[in-house]
Amino acid sequence: xxxxxxxxxxxxxxKPYIQDEDAFKNLSExxxxxxxxxxxSANLVDIILDIEDxxxxxxxxxxxxxxxxxxxxxxxxxxxxxx
Amino acid sequence: xxxxxxxxxxxxxxxxxxxxxxxxxxxxxxxxxxxxxQQLKDLNFSCQIGGIPNISEALxxxxxxxxxxxxxxxxxxxxxxxxxxxxxxxxxFNINAESELDADTGLIFGTGTSGVEKFxxxxxxxxxxxxxxxxxxxxxxxxxxxxxxxxxxxxxLGNQVTTNSSACSxxxxxxxxxxxxxxxGKAKRMLVGSCSDHGPYVWGGFDAMRVMTYKHxxxxxxxxxxxxxxxxxxxxxxxxxxxxxxxxDSALKRGATIYAEVLGGAVNSGGQRQGGTxxxxxxxxxxxxxxKAMENSGVVAHDIDVINGHLTATSKDGLEVENWTKxxxxxxxxxxxxxxxxxxxxxxxxAAGAIECVASVIQLKKQFIAPNINCEDILPExxxxxxxxxxxxxxxxxxxxxxxxxxxxxxDVNACVVFKKFTL
Numbered sequence: 001x002x003x004x005x006x007x008x009x010x011x012x013x014x015k016p017y018i019q020d021e022d023a024f025k026n027l028s029e030x031x032x033x034x035x036x037x038x039x040x041s042a043n044l045v046d047i048i049l050d051i052e053d054x055x056x057x058x059x060x061x062x063x064x065x066x067x068x069x070x071x072x073x074x075x076x077x078x079x080x081x082x083x
Numbered sequence: 084x085x086x087x088x089x090x091x092x093x094x095x096x097x098x099x100x101x102x103x104x105x106x107x108x109x110x111x112x113x114x115x116x117x118x119x120x121q122q123l124k125d126l127n128f129s130c131q132i133g134g135i136p137n138i139s140e141a142l143x144x145x146x147x148x149x150x151x152x153x154x155x156x157x158x159x160x161x162x163x164x165x166x167x168x169x170x171x172x173x174x175x176f177n178i179n180a181e182s183e184l185d186a187d188t189g190l191i192f193g194t195g196t197s198g199v200e201k202f203x204x205x206x207x208x209x210x211x212x213x214x215x216x217x218x219x220x221x222x223x224x225x226x227x228x229x230x231x232x233x234x235x236x237x238x239x240l241g242n243q244v245t246t247n248s249s250a251c252s253x254x255x256x257x258x259x260x261x262x263x264x265x266x267x268g269k270a271k272r273m274l275v276g277s278c279s280d281h282g283p284y285v286w287g288g289f290d291a292m293r294v295m296t297y298k299h300x301x302x303x304x305x306x307x308x309x310x311x312x313x314x315x316x317x318x319x320x321x322x323x324x325x326x327x328x329x330x331x332d333s334a335l336k337r338g339a340t341i342y343a344e345v346l347g348g349a350v351n352s353g354g355q356r357q358g359g360t361x362x363x364x365x366x367x368x369x370x371x372x373x374x375k376a377m378e379n380s381g382v383v384a385h386d387i388d389v390i391n392g393h394l395t396a397t398s399k400d401g402l403e404v405e406n407w408t409k410x411x412x413x414x415x416x417x418x419x420x421x422x423x424x425x426x427x428x429x430x431x432x433x434a435a436g437a438i439e440c441v442a443s444v445i446q447l448k449k450q451f452i453a454p455n456i457n458c459e460d461i462l463p464e465x466x467x468x469x470x471x472x473x474x475x476x477x478x479x480x481x482x483x484x485x486x487x488x489x490x491x492x493x494x495d496v497n498a499c500v501v502f503k504k505f506t507l
Contacts, residue, residue, distance in 0.1 A: 016149060016150055016153060017150060042219040043150075043219055045218065045219045046153070046154070046218050046219050049216055049218060052216075
């Protein structure tokens with residue numbers, strides 16, 4: 001999947017959970033879910049479930065532990081889609 | 084010396100009115116909030132009527148963020164937060180996510196069970212081996228203290244925050260626990276109340292016990308008949324009530340509107356002895372609770388103007404009225420006025436005590452006695468004890484000072500509180 005398309009899909013998934021609008025507007029691959037977007041860490045599991053539904057993939061606990069920013073989320077989704 | 088405690092805010096989510104203004108009108112007019120529910124019929128309930136507050140999605144969004152509403156399926160928490168926030172604002176406070184921690188205000192908000200529909204969702208997923216897909220809010224929505232957790236965070240409360248549970252006496256007990264905390268100087272304000280989920284998963288167990296009426300599926304508004312000769316079981320309800328209790332000092336300093344004074348009260352248990360069981364009250368303990376509530380309040384039986392009873396429309400109404408006559412040593416013409424809010428809203432279970440405390444305080448503040456509906460045919464054993472004029476069928480506008488409210492619950496537990504019109 002093209003990076004732009006993937007980022008826009010991830011943005012749509014993350015949007016309901018963000019607590020910092022400015023950081024969300026300036027979202028880049030380096031944006032951190034908790035530190036930048038101020039997402040409640042409890043909601044990370046909800047984001048995981050939404051990603052699973054959107055891309056029809058299954059994410060394991062290890063994937064979840066790594067998925068702390070946009071870049072790592074993109075990498076994991078791409079790996080799963082390729083797999 | 085105990086601090087005097089007054090009520091400075093009210094909130095209510097009742098089947099016959101959401102918000103204090105609408106609920107007050109419904110009380111005055113004797114408006115029933117009981118309706119037929121196809122879902123109950125489809126599930127083969129004997130009793131297919133119930134009381135469910137009318138909450139639109141637009142109203143929900145005024146109290147909850149979109150994020151809070153994602154995967155949200157706990158009607159009790161919904162009702163509790165709406166009532167609690169309304170009471171808080173009614174008392175003159177703002178809601179601000181950036182506010183300083185308010186160490187002087189606590190919260191005791193009771194319930195019986197929380198988020199049963201959410202719990203059901205979770206159990207289906209879990210039994211399919213999908214525990215990993217439950218999401219992040221199953222615990223928060225299904226823990227008994229869920230309502231207190233949601234509400235205290237919305238308001239930023241920093242004193243004791245907890246949930247009590249004592250079946251159908253829960254709300255009245257919560258009020259008395261908050262009262263004591265302020266009386267003893269441990270808090271300046273306590274937001275107290277209780278809530279209950281609606282729907283088949285809460286009500287089913289009662290239907291199975293055959294304690295809900297099955298005779299009014301075609302006439303829901305006539306279904307809830309406390310003190311009536313043709314009462315045939317209670318009608319289930321749901322919702323929430325909330326009250327801001329405040330030390331008189333704090334209320335006067337703030338220039339707050341004072342609805343009433345909470346003079347005192349009592350809670351006890353009948354220990355499932357002397358006629359008490361898991362489901363029936365020990366009459367001696369009920370009378371003792373009422374007597375102790377008056378003692379604790381510094382009033383005598385003659386001071387009581389109005390009784391807001393527990394009075395559910397089961398076979399126990401006669402015994403309850405008998406207990407009142409014995410505890411007060413008053414009957415016939417000398418008996419106080421008595422009414423049952425349940426004729427209008429059904430039995431709101433864990434929410435009943437709080438909704439009915441709110442109803443009691445509204446009647447005291449606005450100086451009217453709400454009508455009992457559906458008891459034109461007073462139960463003969465009650466008619467033998469109490470003059471029929473003391474069981475109003477129409478709203479009575481009168482000046483009065485003192486209303487006593489009692490709630491009784493499964494497990495043979497009792498709670499009784501005395502409210503007085505406020506004077507300095």
